[in-house]
Amino acid sequence: MRKGIRPALFYGMFALLLGGNAITGTALLMAPDIARLMSGQNELVMAAYEDRLAQMRVEIDRLHSRSYAQAGDINLQLQELSQQQDVLLEQHQLVRALVDKADRLGLANLDISMSAPDELAPVSTADGNPDIAATAQHVARMMDETQQAMTGIAVAATQRTDSIVGELGKLGISPHMPDDALAGMGGPLLAASGSVESTVLIDDANAVMDALLRYKAARDSLTLAPVHMPISGNFRQSSGFGNRKDPFTGGRAFHSGLDFAAATGTSVFSAADGVVSFVGERSGYGKVVEVSHGNGLLTRYAHLSAQLAHRGQKVSTGTPIAKVGSTGRSTGPHLHFEVRRGDNALDPKPFLDAGKRLLAIL
Incomplete structure (x- = not known):
């Protein structure tokens, strides 16, 4: 006698098949929803990723902006420094x-x-x-x-x-100094620039x-000031300015200049820039050369053996104008040097002393 399928096994297998079919059918029925669900999740993930990328781009843009601003500051600073x-x-x-x-x-x-x-x-x-x-x-x-x-x-x-x-x-x-009165200025008041x-x-x-x-x-x-020595080389001052014992009479007499004893033929120089105003002889002075300096001052060089300059000649400080001699009222070869303002004789020593001080400064 053939054995049949037990009812319990049969129903069990049927239930299992039916459950599987139900699960499969449900899965088939729900597949779009699952797909949409999964698709939605991916979209969320992608959206989140894209949001992050967007945020990163914003941060990068901000960094670039700061970099460009910094570069701009540097360029501006360099431009300002370059202008300076x-x-x-x-x-x-x-x-x-x-x-x-x-x-x-x-x-x-x-x-x-x-x-x-x-x-x-x-x-x-x-x-x-x-x-x-x-x-x-x-x-x-x-x-x-x-x-x-x-x-x-x-x-x-x-x-x-x-x-x-x-x-x-x-x-x-x-x-004669520059005139400050010629330094006038003016104009509208405008904002400073530069x-x-x-x-x-x-x-x-x-x-x-x-x-x-x-x-x-x-x-x-x-x-133009007669502050320079009119003689150089071997010489000595043999007489000063003012009252002295006259070498001829032995009495007191006024001496209107300085005497520099030197050998005959020693060069005599102009004590300042000027124009030769006289060449000739004067009583008591012998042979004379006079130079006008354009500031009211005149220098006189006397007792000369030779006159090298001519009247009207422009001379500079140190220009040779004569030679030492002993002409006129003189006891021996020497240069008689005077500084005059108008008809008045001035002591040449302060002039020559000032010249020495200025020479040391200049």
């Missing part, structure tokens, strides 16, 4: 010109320390970026140097001008130029 350097290089050249002019005027041996222009290029760091701080230090150093240089020139020129004017003033000579440092340097440079012009005027006036 251009101005300062011009000032550097101006100071050099002022130093050269000071040298030509005799203001030598000034302690001027200047950096070379090629030392003022922007300095780079190890990574090749410009070193703003180092460049600024270069600019500041040059500003200090130009300021010190111009101050040194102005101080030297002013001191020497004051010395010349003071010495000439003691002699009753008033040098570099403050540049304006200050230009003002300082103008002040230095004014000091040099005043010094030049004072020095030019000095050339």
Whole structure:
């Protein structure tokens, strides 16, 4: 007899098959929802990722913005420094010109320390970026140097001008100085523009130029003052200015100049710039040469053996105009030297002493 399938096993298998089919059917029925669910999750993930990317892009943009701003600041700073350097290089050249002019005027041996222009290029760091701080230090150093240089020139020129004017003033000579009345200025009041440092340097440079012009005027006036020795070589002062024992009468008499004993033929020089106003003989003086100096002063050179200049001749300080002799009322070869203002004889010694002091200064 054939055995059949037990009812319990049969129903169990049927239930299992039915459950599987139900699960499969449910899965098939729910597949779109699952797909949408999974798709939604991916979209959320992608959306979140894209949001993060967007945030990263924003951060990167911000970083780029800060970088560009920083680069802009650097470029702006370098541009400002470059402009300052251009101005300062011009000032550097101006100071050099002022130093050269000071040298030509005799203001030598000034302690001027200047950096070379090629030392003022922007300095780079190890990574090749410009070193703003180092460049600024270069600019500041040059500003200090130009300021010190111009101050040194102005101080030297002013001191020497004051010395010349003071010495000439003691002699009753008033040098013709630049007229401050011709320095008038004006114009509408407008807001300041450009570099403050540049304006200050230009003002300082103008002040230095004014000091040099005043010094030049004072020095030019000095050339017209009879403060230079009219003789050189072997000589001695044999008689002073004022009352003395007359060498011929033995009595008291007034001597109107200084006597310098020297060998016959010794050269006699003009004591200042001027024009020869007289060549000839005067009673008691023998052979004479006189030079007018254009400031009310006249110098007289007497007892000459020879006259080298002619009337109307322009002479400079140190121009040979005569030779020492013993003509006229004289006991031996010597130069009689007078300084006169109008009809009055002045003591030549203060003039020659002032010349020695100024020579030591200048």
